[in-house]
Amino acid sequence: MTGFLDNVLGGLALGAVYALVALGFVVIFKASGVLNFAHGSLLLFGGYLIAVLHDDLGFAGALALAILTTAALAGALDRFLLQRGGQDAHAAHVQTIVTIGVDIVLFTDLARRVGGDLLSLGDPWGDSVTELGPVTVADSRLAAIVVSAVVIAAVFALFRFTSWGLSLRAAAEDLEAAALMGVRLGRVRAGAWCLAGALAALAAVFLAAFPAPGLERGTGQIALNAFPAAILGGLASPAGALAGSLIIGLTEALVVGYQSDLHVLGEGFGDVAPYAVMLLVLLVRPTGLFGAKGAARV
Amino acid sequence: MPEAPPDDLPALRVENVDVTYGRAVSALRSVSLTVPHGAVVALLGANGAGKTTLLRAVSGTLRLHRGAITAGRVRYGGTVLDGRDPVAAVRAGVVQVPEGRRVFAGLSVDENLRSGGLGLGRRGRAQVQEARERVFALFPRLAERTHQAAGLLSGGEQQMLAIGRALMAAPRLLLLDEPSLGLAPQMVYRIAEVIREINAQGTAVLLVEQNAGMALSLADRAYVLEVGETRLSGPADELARTDAVRRLYLGESAEDQGAA
Numbered sequence: 209m210t211g212f213l214d215n216v217l218g219g220l221a222l223g224a225v226y227a228l229v230a231l232g233f234v235v236i237f238k239a240s241g242v243l244n245f246a247h248g249s250l251l252l253f254g255g256y257l258i259a260v261l262h263d264d265l266g267f268a269g270a271l272a273l274a275i276l277t278t279a280a281l282a283g284a285l286d287r288f289l290l291q292r293g294g295q296d297a298h299a300a301h302v303q304t305i306v307t308i309g310v311d312i313v314l315f316t317d318l319a320r321r322v323g324g325d326l327l328s329l330g331d332p333w334g335d336s337v338t339e340l341g342p343v344t345v346a347d348s349r350l351a352a353i354v355v356s357a358v359v360i361a362a363v364f365a366l367f368r369f370t371s372w373g374l375s376l377r378a379a380a381e382d383l384e385a386a387a388l389m390g391v392r393l394g395r396v397r398a399g400a401w402c403l404a405g406a407l408a409a410l411a412a413v414f415l416a417a418f419p420a421p422g423l424e425r426g427t428g429q430i431a432l433n434a435f436p437a438a439i440l441g442g443l444a445s446p447a448g449a450l451a452g453s454l455i456i457g458l459t460e461a462l463v464v465g466y467q468s469d470l471h472v473l474g475e476g477f478g479d480v481a482p483y484a485v486m487l488l489v490l491l492v493r494p495t496g497l498f499g500a501k502g503a504a505r506v
Numbered sequence: 507m508p509e510a511p512p513d514d515l516p517a518l519r520v521e522n523v524d525v526t527y528g529r530a531v532s533a534l535r536s537v538s539l540t541v542p543h544g545a546v547v548a549l550l551g552a553n554g555a556g557k558t559t560l561l562r563a564v565s566g567t568l569r570l571h572r573g574a575i576t577a578g579r580v581r582y583g584g585t586v587l588d589g590r591d592p593v594a595a596v597r598a599g600v601v602q603v604p605e606g607r608r609v610f611a612g613l614s615v616d617e618n619l620r621s622g623g624l625g626l627g628r629r630g631r632a633q634v635q636e637a638r639e640r641v642f643a644l645f646p647r648l649a650e651r652t653h654q655a656a657g658l659l660s661g662g663e664q665q666m667l668a669i670g671r672a673l674m675a676a677p678r679l680l681l682l683d684e685p686s687l688g689l690a691p692q693m694v695y696r697i698a699e700v701i702r703e704i705n706a707q708g709t710a711v712l713l714v715e716q717n718a719g720m721a722l723s724l725a726d727r728a729y730v731l732e733v734g735e736t737r738l739s740g741p742a743d744e745l746a747r748t749d750a751v752r753r754l755y756l757g758e759s760a761e762d763q764g765a766a
Contacts, residue, residue, distance in 0.1 A: 374624065377610070377612070377617075378624070381611060382608050383570065385610065387567055388604055389675070390597070390625015392591070
């Protein structure tokens with residue numbers, strides 16, 4: 209039973225971090241129709257900045273600077289590279305492919321810098337743990353859950369209550385009608401990319417924190433497990449991204465936790481499980497959990 | 507409603523405008539049109555005549571369709587609008603209601619109305635409440651449904667919402683693209699009443715319509731476009747008596763009216 213609770217808490221923590229990444233995918237897709245394949249590299253970029261800056265600036269300073277820089281990089285990438293291709297659906301496909309190129313460039317350079325090292329991000333939790341009744345949880349996991357919950361709630365409030373959020377939702381519904389209302393599509397888009405970049409840098413902290421050994425060059429690839437989470441949630445739905453991330457996080461943690469009982473599936477099924485769950489969900493609901501919009505009357 | 511306003515009141519002036527799509531397809535050739543302050547001007551023509559293109563040239567949305575103004579000027583009062591983005595038009599007081607209503611289906615009625623004020627930025631937030639009350643006075647039905655998703659409204663209600671959304675920016679010139687399209691006759695009558703009411707409150711209207719009868723009954727002046735060129739223009743009641751317009755009104759295709 210203790211083992212089960214351990215796994216559930218671990219899964220929730222993992223899901224919370226995936227949600228930060230998946231929300232980035234969804235915000236970018238909603239605002240620009242682009243699937244950002246460079247997201248993992250942006251995350252690695254943010255993590256790397258924290259790793260090299262935290263000795264001088266302290267963890268909080270390094271984190272703040274990394275979040276700002278990654279947000280600026282993502283926003284600039286959209287504004288000065290992708291937006292040159294235009295705003296229509298056809299352009300979005302081309303821009304998606306451009307992000308693959310950006311990913312290769314960014315990842316190659318970061319991989320060269322990180323090499324085979326394991327970088328510490330200097331986070332304040334270290335390997336300390338907290339006893340919660342019968343279970344022992346790493347503080348970094350509790351922090352992941354709490355911080356993600358607060359940040360995600362803030363992002364949802366941003367969608368709902370700010371002009372930017374309304375502009376984003378309007379533009380996602382109908383680009384031209386939003387333009388006619390005077391929504392500055394370019395700025396709204398770039399803002400979405402900035403937000404996604406900031407979320408990715410924040411997620412890097414928790415992906416590199418205990419019990420993970422530290423930031424490695426593969427950390428960005430781990431984050432790509434958030435990709436099936438975003439898809440099974442419906443890709444254009446922030447709530448779907450949240451639900452999908454928790455499902456994927458729990459699945460992965462439980463599959464890894466009970467690996468010995470699941471050996472018929474072979475070793476390392478935990479890496480495959482997110483995609484298996486995504487396929488199962490898509491078989492039943494091809495548009496994802498929150499993907500189908502029923503509210504249309506013609 | 508002034509017929510010929512003094513020069514200091516803002517008017518829309520489209521002067522010898524050429525529009526080309528994709529650098530190849532010519533959609534408008536040397537089209538000129540004036541909408542005086544406070545007037546209602548109808549723009550008639552068959553499908554493909556360039557009516558919507560002309561509205562796009564004014565509202566700044568040609569770029570979204572890979573089109574561009576290649577010659578001529580578009581001005582509203584002292585503001586040059588050609589080559590600018592839609593925000594410039596909205597800020598100058600020119601707002602377009604798109605063809606087919608295009609309300610944000612997944613957003614609530616209230617959010618749709620809020621979105622109409624987005625182009626004004628911080629400056630406009632003070633007047634949002636006032637504009638909302640004006641919209642609810644025009645369309646009491648919308649006031650009862652503020653939390654309903656716009657996609658669940660009927661076609662007529664969606665058209666009201668689309669017009670109300672545009673009014674949230676407190677325009678001095680409203681561009682209406684086929685507001686009667688796909689609506690029941692009774693609703694067409696209702697929309698015509700609303701246009702008259704909006705105009706009576708001091709907003710000029712440029713009305714694109716296939717329903718020439720309705721448009722000419724509302725308008726002071728009218729222009730007839732045919733394959734990208736101005737075919738006819740003049741006071742609406744005079745145009746309504748010409749053969750060409752009567753045939754258009756009867757729904758014959760553009761090719762049949764060449765004799766006018």
